[in-house]
Amino acid sequence: MTSFTDVQTFLPFWLIWLMNFKFCLSEDVEDTTPLYDFYDNLTSVDYSIFPQLCVKATNRSFRLWFMSTFYSIICLLGLAGNLLVILTFLYFKRLKTMTDVYLLNLSFADLLFALTLPFWTANSVTNWVLGIVVCKIMNTIYKVSFYSSMFLLSFISVDRYFAISKAVSAHRHRSRAMFLSKVSSAVIWVLALIFSIPEMAFTNVNNNTCTPYSSNYDPLRISLQASQIVLAFFFPLLVMSFCYSSIVITLCQARNFERNKAIKVILAVVAVFLVCQLPYNLVLFWITVETGRGGIKDCNYDNRLLYATDVTQCVAFLRCCLNPFVYAFVGVKFRHDLLKLLKDSGCMSQERFFRYTCGRRRSSGATDTETTTTFSP
Template sequence: MAGTTRLPILYPVMLVLTIVKVCVSENENTTEDFDAEYDTSSITVDYNLYEQQCQKTELRSFRSWFMPTMYSVICFVGLVGNLLVILTYIYFKRLKTMTDVYLLNLAAADTLFLLTLPFWAVSYTGEWVLGLWVCKATYGIYKVSFFSGMLLLMCISIDRYFAIARAASAHRYRSRAAHFSKVSSVVLWVLAILFSVPEMVHTKVSGNTCTPFLNESVELKIGIQVGQMVGGFALPMLVMLFCYIMIIRTLLQARNFEKNKAIRVIFAVVLVFLLFQLPYNAVMLVRTVTLANGGSQQCDADNRLFFAMDVTQSLAFLRCCLNPFLYAFIGVKFRNDLFKLLKELGCMSQESFFRYAACKQKRASLAMDTETTTTFSP
């Protein structure tokens, strides 16, 4: 009876022990099968399958000394030249022709642009610490002055085209030319502001960096850049090339012993524009196309593109230093007024001024003096 009562008690205990034994044995078999199938000792990880961050240490190091140095040189030389143009025009009230009005506006645009360079120079050496509104204002002024300068260069070439290639028709409207130049200058500044609105709106401070279109869609960025390149660069360049080609053709048909000098001046103007401005816009076009295709997949190619942008951008900025020499200082009357201003400011001695004036009288007996740079008089 006692043995019979123990058996029902032993059945559950034996059943539990059997289940535990089976589970343990299955677990051991499963572990052995897993180790056999996934032997981690023989696995080689292919890290090329993982996206790696493109290192830009060399680019940052290059920018930290190259950009501030170039910006400082451009700012100093450009401000001296353009401020001399502005002071000469204001002091002697030389706004008599369309070219005078356009040159004064061009000098003002270049001066505004040059005043933003110290902010960018400081940002390349460290971090942007001036806040969002200063960031937007700096980028906005930079773009407004850039586009207004391009449009003003286009208008100067148009004015020279009518003054030389269409001299008869230009003479009939001479009395209204100054008024038209002032109205057109206001229109050009308004267009430049409209071109610059996207940068003002979409410029942000992120990661202590002042950057436009940082988190915007690729389609928006590409559309704005293409529109700006067409309206702010391609169109002015084509108009300038057309005007200067027609001017050269007119000069070649003229019987003037000064035409060779005039042609050389035109070639210098066009050559400087193409050498200093075209590379930057070509690099920007490559960057836009790369962005439209999904961006660069190679870190070295991406870094080379940024290096090219920095160098060509500095060349484009350097053109602001050359504008006074190419467009203002080349005029005989303007140079006379400039030397008078330097003498009155004490920057030029009386002897040097009279020596220059005597030299000018000798040259005036050989060539007719001009009122503006329209005829490219040296």
Template sequence: MTASRGAVLHTLCILVLMSQLGSCTEVAPSGVPSSTADYTDPWSDNSETVDYSDFVQQCQKEDVRSFRRTFLPAVYTLVCLLGLLGNGLVVLTYLYYKRLRTMTDVYLLNLALADLLFLLTLPFWAVSVVRQWLFGRAMCKAVHGLYRLSFISGMLLLMCISIDRYFSIVRAASAHRLRSRAVYCSKLVSVGVWLFSAVFSVPELIYSDEQTVEDTVRCRMNQDNTTFIYTTSLQLSFGFLLPLLVMTFCYCVVVRTLLLARNFEKNKAIKVIIAVVLVFLLFQLPYNSVLLIDTIADVNATVTDCALSKRMTMALDISKSLAYVRCCLNPFLYAFIGVKFRNDLLKLLKELGCVSSEKLLKLATMRPTASGVRTTVVTDTDSTTTYSP
């Protein structure tokens, strides 16, 4: 009797275990597969194929890096060589002749110095793109800080030049009365621009550092979202919007004044002003627009498509390179068009043996005027020109 009871209990236990195992293989009422359906035996030859379509994959940008290694060093080298030549001649001419008689002269000298400092950072970036950052942590911070210092000071000095031209042409009487103090004031303003730009570059010194990405050392900014938004907003405000608004106002009033003036050079002056504004917009607007879009996308993490991310990176590189070209054009737009400056430059080139005496005499004493008659240029005022920017 006891044996039969034991056999019955044994049979019942087996039935209970079989029912429990059967319930584990059923599908839940909600339609969610049971645990055995999701499990794949690693030792089984009949394992199911895992679908990775829903997994987030890293965006591979090897084609973008290949483009940067080819495009950026070529542009940086060309900009650096041309910019060093043009701005170097401006600095050399002003320092050799000690010709700082007007506010424009002071601003042009400081603008050339700012452009030269900016151009000196380009070789470091070119080498970094081709290989990696090879210059250490201290140079990483120094190059970042120097880049920001020169970039912001250059943009603010362009704004100061437009203000100076506004007072020289629109407020000519007041400017003439204050002429004795103008150069001193311009030197104080230039010092203020450099100090403000130095303060503006402090975040670059703090947050720039070496980072290892895929076994490659890079010099980058290491910021959180709040700091990133703050620094980018300052750059867009003081490095583009403020100079653009001031330049637009000043040059619009200057053009209106020139249209009412009776001077044969007014058409040339208006063309120069239009060229200055157009060059500023052409070379600065694309970069700042792309920078704003890229900043918004990074903060909000709205760009999730790999192809779109690649296009954004390439657009930022191309527009930034375009903005750098402005350093090459500044000497031609602001310094070389001045008659007195051209004469000083030609004399300097003669003393250096680059221009013969006959060529110098031909270039310095003869030029076509609006009436087709050739006249001398030594009768111009001490300023760059009265009407020509």
């Protein structure tokens, strides 16, 4: 049985519960409206004011086949063409002019650049899994080879300018030409290394991607891309424009049967540089401007700009496999040495070698020099 003391203890709990229940029933209905208004406001929120994630699935699928295909082609052609140039120079020991030294260094730079393309492909289509060390090494090799290649193209045009437009003064300093070419080549590689230091320092694995930028709106991106445009495009373009325009003027005043051919070669050199580099640098300049404005807010516009970047960058990378054909293989002597190298290595028969060489070489003292044609850039 329940004792009187237990009843006294149990009774206050019931009284408290009954008082609370009565209080809830007696409350005014208006007291609950703020709660209902809060939930109504949640359902009527304008979510368009909040930033939305920009979906780039189509860009990733495009990169998967586009970059894998074209980067592989560029890599194979770049390796084959630049290796042939290097082997020809070393096999025949034909480093006799400044242009020869610059062409050999250009081939090494383009060869290193081509070797980085498989890593660029992997970095563009999938997550970076090779670690921070390989990331920094790959990006450093790419930047050093990129800057050195652009500077070497400028120095080749300067050497051709002195050899053709300033032939008298160039012949006077011919004894020091080889020494100057080796020193200037070393300076070019050192400068390329110095200009690559910022990206070496900031390159990291961010969001499973090997990149020097923490995001697409990183302020560091503005300074790095602006310096690349100035140093690796506008500077070579100005130097090449001045030198080759002066060469064309000099050739137009000459009365040589090789004049028209030489002018076509120079126009081809300038055209290849502009076609490969101008579209990419224009897109890069516009991206730099948009980054300085605070980034791109329109997702469709951002995706179109990414497509333009991928396509123009692939075209710009073509230079590493086109340079051997534009600069080296155009020379009469170089083509002959290349064919002789293929014959000596067993890649070409004796009959075919004589078919390509006999009757095609003209012994003109003004056009056929020890290494390449005088008017060849």
